[in-house]
Amino acid sequence: MVAIMVEGLDIKKGQKILEIGAGSGYHAAIVSKLVGNKGHVYTIERYSSLVENARKNLEKSGIKNVTIEIGDGSEGLKKYAPYDRIYVTCAAPDVPQPLIEQLKNNGKLMIPVGRMISQLELFEKINNKINRKNLGGCAFVPLVGKYGF
Numbered sequence: 321m322v323a324i325m326v327e328g329l330d331i332k333k334g335q336k337i338l339e340i341g342a343g344s345g346y347h348a349a350i351v352s353k354l355v356g357n358k359g360h361v362y363t364i365e366r367y368s369s370l371v372e373n374a375r376k377n378l379e380k381s382g383i384k385n386v387t388i389e390i391g392d393g394s395e396g397l398k399k400y401a402p403y404d405r406i407y408v409t410c411a412a413p414d415v416p417q418p419l420i421e422q423l424k425n426n427g428k429l430m431i432p433v434g435r436m437i438s439q440l441e442l443f444e445k446i447n448n449k450i451n452r453k454n455l456g457g458c459a460f461v462p463l464v465g466k467y468g469f
Contacts, residue, residue: 341365398422
């Protein structure tokens with residue numbers, strides 16, 4: 321799933337990326353290598369135990385271009401916005417509006433939408449208009465928060 325998401329987002333060196341749901345830090349670690357030293361990954365996680373675990377994993381791996389915050393990922397992470405790419409590692413009932421607002425023009429957002437079996441959706445913001453593409457079925461844990469379940 322990480323490979324499918326990374327490929328669909330077309331991540332480039334130097335980009336600023338927002339990840340919703342840090343988990344173990346693995347996905348952010350992969351993306352951090354793709355954006356390189358001039359790029360940065362910001363990740364927001366709701367659960368403090370996962371934040372600490374992800375921080376330890378990233379430190380052990382020598383990764384320095386990832387910032388982990390604790391908070392409600394369904395609201396995005398406004399203080400570092402706008403982002404070239406945003407991806408969500410948990411399923412939402414619908415696309416949270418703050419994520420669309422925090423996406424740069426010509427940016428891409430990938431998010432699983434739906435309960436139990438979700439649809440992986442790719443959104444592209446072109447001239448401040450949103451294009452949507454369904455990439456198929458998937459299963460993720462639910463997004464918890466203001467715009468989640």
